Amino acid sequence: MGKSSTIFPYCLVISLFVLVSSSSGTDTIQQLQNISDGQTLVSAGGIFVLGFFSPGDSGKRYLGIWFAVSNTTVVWVANRDKPLNGSSGILRIDTSGNLVLTGNPPNTIFWSTGQTSSVGATAQLLDSGNFVLREGSSLTAGDFLWQSFDHPTDTMLAGMKIGPDYRTGRDRNLTAWRNATDPSPGRFTYKLDPRGMGQPFVLDNTTVIYRSGPWNGLRFSGTPTTKSYTMFNFTVVHNLEETYYQYGITQEPTLARLVTDHSGVARRLLWDSKKAGWQELWSSDLDRCSNYSLCGPNGVCNSDASVACNCLRGFRVKHQDEWNIRNWSGGCVRNTSLNCTDGDGFRLETGMRLPDTVNSTVDMGMNLDECRETCRKNCSCVAYASANISGGESGCITWIGDLIDIRTFGEVEDGQNIYIRLAKADLEEILGNPSKKKHWAIIAVTVASALVLLSSVLWGYCIWRKRNQKAEAIIEHGSRFQSINNGLTDENNDLPLFDLDTIALATNKFADANKIGKGGFGYVYKGKFLDGREVAVKRLSSHSEEGIEEFTTEVRLIAKLQHRSLVRLLGCCIEGGERLLVYEYMPNSSLDVFIFGDVQKRRLLDWEKRLDIILGVARGLLYLHQDSRLRVIHRDLKAANILLDEAMNPKISDFGTARIFGRNQMEDNTIKIVGTIGYMSPEYIINGNFSEKSDIFSFGVLVLEIISGRKNQWVSQKNTHMQLLANAWRLCRDNQCDKLLDDTLRPPTKFSDVLRYMKVGLLCVQESPDDRPTMQEVVLMLANRTSVLPQAEKPGFFKPTSLAAAAQWFSDGYNSLSSANVITLTNVEGR
Template identity: 50%
Template sequence: MRQPMQVYFVLYILCCVFSIFVITSAVDTIVVTQSIRDGQTLVSSGGNFELGFFSPGNSKSWYIGIWYKKISTMTVVWVANRDTPLNNTTGAFKLVDHGILVLTDEANNAIWSSNSSRAASNPVAQLLDTGNFIVRDGNSDAGNITWQSFDHPADTFLPGMKYGFNLVTGLSLVLTSWKSPDDPSRGNYTNQLDPNGLPQFFLREGPTVLFRTGPWNGLHFTGMPNLQPNTIYKYEFVSNQEETYYTYQLINNSVVSRMVLTPDGKLQRLIWIDRTHSWNLFLTAQVDGCDRYALCGAYGSCNINNSPACECLTGFVPKFPKDWNGADWSHGCVPKTPLYCGAGEGFLKYSGIKLPDTRQSWYNRTMDLDECRDVCLKNCTCTAYSSLDITGGGSGCILWFGELIDKRVYTEYGQDIYIRMAASELPAYGSSKGKKQARIIVIALLSFGMALLGLCLMLYVLKKKPKREGIILYNPGPIQDFTTGNENDDLELPLFRFATIAYATDNFSVKNVLGKGGFGQVYKGILTEGQENKEIAVKRLSAYSRQGFREFKNEILSISKLQHRNLVKILGCCIQEEERMLIYEYMPNKSLDSFIFDPNRSILIDWPKLFHIINGIARGLLYLHQDSRLRIIHRDLKASNILLDYEMNPKIADFGMARIFGGDETEAKTSRVVGTYGYMPPEYAIDGLFSVKSDVYSFGVLVLEIVSGKRNRGFRHPDHNLNLLGHAWRLYKEDRQLELIDKSEKESCNPNKVLRSIHVGLLCVQQCPEYRPTMSTVVLMLSSETALPEPKEPGFYTGRYLSEMDTSPVKQEGSSTNGLTITLLEAR
């Protein structure tokens, strides 16, 4: 009897020792062979944060989350499965192969998983003392992070988090409120840094803007003067070509502080007070009634010290006086005296102002305020200007185009802004000095007009005697827009001499030909600028081209006013005798089709790079449709019109078929259908109707081609006669989407990203234009983990007979290898 007792005693001691070992070892990490279940947690190395299962308040649902370990009141800062809760405590949270985190239910069904653009060969998941839960490659250094919770916040902004967007990865962080204190699922309120124009944060309820921080002015956001240096935390705003974000760090590590978006839509900074065991409000984004977005409408200003708070700016009057006097200020104000460009207009300075909404703005970091004024004065659509950075006396330039919305007056921390006014509204007008100045201006304008007329006559004479040397860089003057029929302002596009381009291309040598298309040929050239040589691509209009002067001028008009990292940059043009040429930046990796449709070259580009290209094209289209000064419909988006620079960044090219839309124009019809079959949406190919949704359709085709490595037009499959869209739709309906992946991408692909790309592509190619998403929605869908709607049947889904295709007189689009590819014009 004694021996069994000794055995039990030894087993008991061993169990105790084992328990102590489990509790005290590696509690901040898990590997592929481990999982976390109810009652088990990870604790960060310094003991600041804990990760595990929790059930908030009176809820009966269970979630995986992260909360503060050292404070008495449980405060959750991150939730993984916020929209897909567990019904009981039998779930498991684990790390699987390639570094994917998965939460499973009692039936071992995955109800939530992370995604990553990079796979980890020996993944380790670790909870850091910052509250960031990361997945890293255990074979590499600790900085090799393949996924992190800081990139996917819930309702809380923690110290060290980069709160903004990344232009390289397409990642954009969004704070989303809980539905209620007992329900962490996504609520109605979001806060996000908007990349349009000069970046600024927007607090929204659904799609409705509630509050705007205003842009960063070097010290704080112009709409948050209460954001001041303090003893609790230090903050920083970073903006460069790769990323833009706001971040903060605690000065004293013993202090616990967080930013949170509450279920009732308040953006607050809270500090934990250990003495009272409660969170203390330190700062709130919305201070008073004047922080309500656009309360006073266009050209109205809000002053919380006045009653009523709204008033029109000096020189402006209520648009609807009756409504305005009845405290309905939403329609705003209009200029007292209408503006006529060049009629002695000037700018009136306003001080102590929260700068207007900058989504319709342009900015430059190197210009001074005088240069800013000159640029704005020369552009009739420019309504105001201001300094970009107010530190050190001020620097940089912001220009506004269109109405000025959401302004308020601050007594101490506001900023100066200069707003365009008619001459009669300027202080000097009416005085003898002002009249004298007006006379001087009129005389100067008349003199300038006569001189300009003489110059035009001289240029006309010189045009009959073309010279063959030197580079001319001057404004070619207004060019008629044959698409819209409107006369445009000076384009300020450099005009090169024919001799300069001929010299750069070695007299258009055959060895410099990059490719050819319906326009003519494209040549590589070396342009000498001072002591440096610059590579260029020259697009030369052929005398026998199926495209003509209409497309040449249209491309100049469309692209000369556009600046975006995902659009090809035009350097100038050449118009001499019968010669018509466009000069572009040179793209060394040529066009996208030369990679994805070439079996030998497709292995040189992996899935992360392809996904980067998809996002870049999406952002370029978003800029054309929404963020540029002009709304541009490309109308010929295809793989051969996507060029790749040295770093494989995509740039949309060939704007010969583009159409400029007016401010309230959303759709147009043409009897001259141009473009490339396979990329045209049904409503355009059949009825000549086109809109922004036409480009969305072409983008969807392009996404499916990138994923599959196959052309939509000319696609063949042994099991059916469907085109690529029909094939992708069929695989989607049968839940076999991954079979669409090109074999060269399978090893490097992230299945979640691929499935999401296919899903988005199918949403874009739906038959009905109304069902297709806008490009702003597409960009959001590609960069987030939100649930996607079910796509409907794609356009041109019906099967076809191979014999009919083989004998069709319409040519297929040929593969292009030029650095600047040309649109193939085809009759309807």
């Protein structure tokens, strides 16, 4: 008996030694096994690592989980508010089945799960990043005693739930680190508010600073749609046990995370294996309208407008003096108080982020008509909307009190419809009807009706004759215009057809004084309608064959494209031999006027505005290539085709040479080269091959022109050092990028931002199309300051021996529709 008792402890020590030795690099630890500082657990697929780390140069030790591809990307911390000193940390499962972290002083508990198991326990790091504690030694056990996903720190991973668990009373949310080197809980929290349909907030302590908008069955209504989100699926679940938000990965292998950083910004990030860095897909500080309730009660925020805040229709500013100094917090009040018995009605507002649901009620059993009736009968109800748009509008969400934190999106599909209750008088005013009718007016209408009846035959004849003349004009100018007209009536029935007389009056009969631009198609005129609207009218030259093709393309194409970074087509006219396109007027003309103009003009665009313009153009081009209903290759992107609105926001224009691609089409070929010398890619000029990558080449040229203030133009072989692309590449290769900056401006305060944009421009103009990034990658690289950019290869540029040789080369078999950049505008005016 004595000999056996002596041998048993010795064997136990040997067994424990074997267990400890085998733990490092595995994904599991058993009871009485431990992990000490310097050892790690690695998930079965090699995706996540659990071990000890020190953030930055703090010297303090924490137990955490990080991505294997990036050991600086910590996604979970156990002892975040109780750091270890030195390398004394040991993680083990004690005799009671509790997972504990101990260190110096010896046996001091720095963290534990607080769980016990009578039959032992096993801990495992899963490929999801979830660290779980199971009862018993079986790794197939169903229920967890404890899991790290129930105790998130600052990061949300795929499969994790954010929201309240009513069974345990625990609110699963993200809490930012205190700072970059201190993972203890900081000021900022990302959480799901279960009221209404559920909506995420970012809070600074207890103050809301960001709100995504309520869940609508597809997404959160305040989050713009993005094609890159097809790699995710999103879920919000409400039941008696819990309410939670969760996302999953649809395209494996994808590494993604949602993190709330110590500056209070929530970011969705995606790992780019080619660049070995994180790419930002979305952030809560995307624009000024991301600030919670920026415009106050009943105010609407519009990030595209020069003045961000406006009132809902039927409302007026509450404190005009504060509004004048851009303090919008007071918001708006009704023009007319609601009167439940006097015919209140509802006004549809489209493309909106739905208001805060703190004062809302949800009923999923109603359709939209029943929702309207419910709101109408409740005198306290001020608005209603569909609660679920995933399969057609269903469910009902209604609001009482003020409507808080509303914004409007440039893209209707990015927002949602909401119906605002208004007093009868305000509805009639918005619709253009008088609120009261005089008795004599009724009599006058009765008398006038007789005259109308007598003149109806003549009036009908005039209308018929006018339409017949339009049809004759279309037939006269070929079947192409017949197809355009059919397209306008069948496919683009929202596109107005203007009368020639109306446009002639607006442009003073196309007076020379109203000319503001010129191209291969003809002239552009400034016009002003009787209602005060200013427009730009593009008039097709009657003898321009190329212009007819441009007209056909633009009418059919741009009428279907709507984006904040694209010039909006308001209508067209096909009458009496005229083909006219009517666009919104851009008061600040085109970009080339500013970046290639005199010193005064150049200085109007400081570095911050230039970078904003680059990012705006990038987002517009991304929409054309990927996010629009059509997949469009522009083919003539240049500074002269970027117009600037009153706030100097960029808008891409001139779609006459654009081509529509099929969703699976990668490139096309043409023997008719269209575009502008200096912006066309080598493969397009030489072989006639064009694709998204040829547009991206043009974008890269534009980026370098905006930063340098110099044109990319043809030069002789002896002077290739003057060619912008080659010069930019050489300077950056030699770490002299600062020499490329436009010297009419003061040096940028954040040169790193300008340098990033410059390097992205060089990536876009690489000689091989395969080396150039996609527009989605471009937008991510521009927006994410932390990602590591690859080194650009040699740029592509064609070098004829002279400009005359270039012209001869074109005349030998190619046809350029677009002239040199310098004659795009005849004078410096808006368009």
